[in-house]
Amino acid sequence: MKNNTLLLLGDEAVAQGALDAGISGFYAYPGTPSTEIMEYALNSRQAAEGKVHRMWSANEKTAVEAALGMSYAGKRTMAMMKHVGLNVAADAFVNSALTGANGGLIVTVADDPSMHSSQNEQDSRFFGKFAMIPMLEPSNQQEAYEMCFSAFELSERHETPVLLRLTTRIAHSRAGITRREPLAQHGITLPQDKRQFVLLPAIARKRYKVLLSRQEAFEQEALDSPYNRYFDGDDKRLGIIACGIAYNYVMENYQDSGCPHPQLKLSQYPVPRKLIERLVNECDRILVVEDGMPVVEEMLRGLLDRDLRVLGRISGELPRDGELNPALLRQALGFEAQPGGTVPDGIVPRPPALCAGCSHIDSMNAINEAIREVYGDGHVFSDIGCYTLGALPPYNSINSCVDMGASITMAKGAADAGLYPSAAIIGDSTFTHSGMTALLDAVVENTNMLVCILDNSTTAMTGGQDSHAHGRLVQICEGLGVHPDHIRTLRPTPKTHDEFVEIIKEELAYEGVSVIIPQRECVQTKTRRTKLAKQGAQ
Amino acid sequence: MRLDIILAGVGGQGILSIATVLGYAALESGLQLKQAEVHGMSQRGGEVQSHLRIADRPIYSDLIPAGSADMILSVEPMESLRYLPFLSPEGWLVTNTTPFRNIDNYPELDRVIGEVKKVRHHVAIDADAIAREHNNARGMNMVMVGAASLFLPLELERLKEGIGYIFARKGEDVVERNLATLEAGRSFAEEYRATAL
16 A cells, blocks of 8 residues: 555554554454454564464453453553453453553553443443543544553553543544554563552552542643644534544534634543633533543532533433434534435344354354243353344244353352242353352352353354354363263264254253253354365465 | 545445555546545445545545545445435446345345335346356356446546456456456446436
């Protein structure tokens, strides 16, 4: 491509930015829309040559902890996850604000407003504020690249982790990226204060005071940040605060004329109050535009919300939920809607479906025959993965999908309440992410329940990443204390349907914890593997 | 110059190969580009779309505003209609007519094509059939690029280079076949414009 411009997804720009900024280790668990950061690093020759650590972690918590360890050792590092992954990592994340960092530490979180591939649309900026650490939120892919340099510098200057927040639209949109000269990696340097990372109450209290004392400096950084820009405008009837990508949606409506209103482009937090104050003092009304939840809008309104001059998602100028787009801004800015066509009647949705030949289909069919058709609907707890599609017709097999690992623990709770049968369906990768401790709870009480670990040997929903569970499931279950007679494996196909149904029935008859592991590789990864093998053979 | 294209299809049909060819041609022409893709859950046989924006000046939004797309380029007929609210009144609807039926309640095909033909500027092309005629059964996407090329301010030569770029790994023969497929799509659109409209 011309001018050495790389055409990269926002996710890929983050990975390339981190590599060029001298990162030594990436840690992540796959999750849309963050997955492509690690995938890019895994495929990068630059990363291979630099021996940069890049491997999937068991879950987001182990990822953040490992990254914290690398930071402790003085090197630059990043943990990546989707927004709900930060809930899993929250313990490590929030406490890392107290320990602080040594080598530059970035926690990159990709939020999913509109829930394109998620179970909620929580805004990670709340977490950044909660942990009281600096945050960066790019408005475009080039900024996503640049911010890796800035975030590492910020992190090392103030010995703090930095949150880098993306949203789906930045993460999964491509644009040209101009690269900077790559920096060398750091060597090992241990923290000067060997107690910095020891959060014993006596030390934690000191560390907390350190964190509190840094708040002013964090805000000063945001005030001086090149990512936060105040643009003056003549029409002061309205002032605009545009956070992250929302800036683009505003400017899309003023690209020919230029924005007539004073505008604050906000991409680094904590919110720099001086810039807000200037805008509020100069303008009659303030429109706050943010993709995600009304974080800044809520701060401006305050508890009593007496200031009616603030417009945004809470006041209804913009919708309270869902992703923003240029048309929504067009309306909020008072322009007439652009005429477009209408969708004719009869255009039906095309919901995602399990692939033809997928082993989950055989599992759903067997579970339906052995459980739903015998005991009725309502006995099957499920989890996060392709098999969640078992909730949809024609299967209608499952009754829950809440968070990673919750199938086993919810089935246990329901069994404790007296529900029989109580069954859990969980994928292999989800099981090693958060299901093992859940199964241990059940084993300790020998709860009368059935766990089906659907082993397709990959993390399929996010595109087929290696699963930590691969080849280890039976040993893990044995090690957790499930009775070996009640760990059953089979290869689920239409031909083994009767056998599968029979095994479920036998295990339902056993009073205690049973685990059935249907094992057959994901058809997507199998096709890809076969293709690669063929190419290799040629 | 500004060019906004909605690419549409069903997960697995490979609309991103179209985006790659168009994007390559745009960048080689010294233009700027933004391309919003759909990853994740909907890739499993669900509806997928990509917003491709090309311009000779900075592009702000990654998403095309409703009512302003210059083209909907769809590899599936029903999917082409789903995004009509994005199409500008002057825009082109260029769609494959071969349906991708992975749902039970797929509407009657005649009705779908009828709706396509109601759009003022449209090209309805059986890209699967044309690809097969050119001994390139998997070349449906390049037929669509060819058909669309007639209405795009991108030089045909740049698009051909784009095809060379993405198929180079697979050998000269594959490149040639896809170039022929591209030409066939373009010729069809030329005839279509001359006769049907």
